[in-house]
Amino acid sequence: MTKDEAIxxxxxxxxxxxxxxxxxxxxxxxxxxxxxxxxxxxTPREFWAERIGSEWETGWDIHIEMV
Numbered sequence: 001m002t003k004d005e006a007i008x009x010x011x012x013x014x015x016x017x018x019x020x021x022x023x024x025x026x027x028x029x030x031x032x033x034x035x036x037x038x039x040x041x042x043t044p045r046e047f048w049a050e051r052i053g054s055e056w057e058t059g060w061d062i063h064i065e066m067v
Contacts, residue, residue: 006060007044010034019059026063 001009006016010029017026027036027047035041048056 001058001060003057003060009062015063016060017063018056019061020055 006018007029010016010027013028015026015028025037027034029035029044032043033041034044034047
């Protein structure tokens with residue numbers, strides 16, 4: 001899926017991953033921050049600041065259903 005689709009899904013409670021992520025890596029959004037499987041979090045602006053190439057525009061997928 002695309003980056004825009006992934007962002008929308010995170011806002012609905014889904015965890016997502018990118019094809020560049022390791023098999024056990026994922027992220028989700030809560031309270032306006034991106035949270036990762038290792039308990040690290042950052043703002044969306046921080047996350048996307050270094051992920052500006054076209055390779056980040058696609059390659060997204062749902063990882064797990066968040067409860």
